[in-house]
Amino acid sequence: MNEVCSKELIELAEKDLSVREKLASEGKLSGGYHPEMEQIHRQNAEKLREIIRKIGFPTISKVGDKASEAAWLIIQHSISEPAFMKECYKMMIENKSGVNPLNIAYLHDRIQVFQSKPQKYGTQLTEERLPYPVENKNKLNEERLKVNLKPFSQEEINRIPGIEKIAEIDAKQVGYTEWRIKMGWILAP
Known part of the structure; x- marks a missing residue:
C-alpha cells in the first residue's frame, strides 16, 4: 500500500x-x-x-x-x-474489483444527471427530494441491490418522475442549467 x-x-x-x-x-x-x-x-x-x-x-x-x-x-x-469525472468513472469501471461498487453507482448517476440524462441507480435527487428520473423503474431495485443500495418501495418508485419530465425538472433551475452549459455538461439550446 x-x-x-x-x-x-x-x-x-x-x-x-x-x-x-x-x-x-x-x-x-x-x-x-x-x-x-x-x-x-x-x-x-x-x-x-x-x-x-x-x-x-x-x-x-x-x-x-x-x-x-x-x-x-x-x-x-x-x-x-466533466472530462475528469468521466475519465475517473472509466478508470473505476476498469478497476471495479478494487473500488466500492456504491461509489461507481453514485458517480454514474451524478454524471448522468449533470448531462440531463436518466440515472440508473436513483442516487441523485431533485429539488423536491425525489429521485431524478431513472432509466428503468422496473429494474431499479435490481440495479440498486447489485451495488448494495437499499431497494425502494413500490410507492417510492411510483413517485419518481418519468424520463419525459427531465426537461421540466431542469427548466426550474435556470442558474444550474446555465452553469452546466458553461462547464460543458450540456450544450446551449
Missing part, C-alpha cells in the same frame, strides 16, 4: 469537507457554486491527477479503504471538470 498517497488523499478530502462545513455554517453554500469551494475542488482534482499518474487509479489495495473513499469524494466534487 502507498502510505504517502493514502495520507495525501485523506487530507485532501478532509480539507474539502472542512471548507464545506465552514461555508455551510456561514450560509454561503446556497445560491450557486461558491468560488472557494470550486477552488478546493479544482486543486484536489489536480492533486488526484498527480496521484493517478504516479500509481494509477487509487484502488483499495493501493491506498486502503479510507483513502479510496477519499479519492471518490474528490472525483464526486470535481463538478466543474
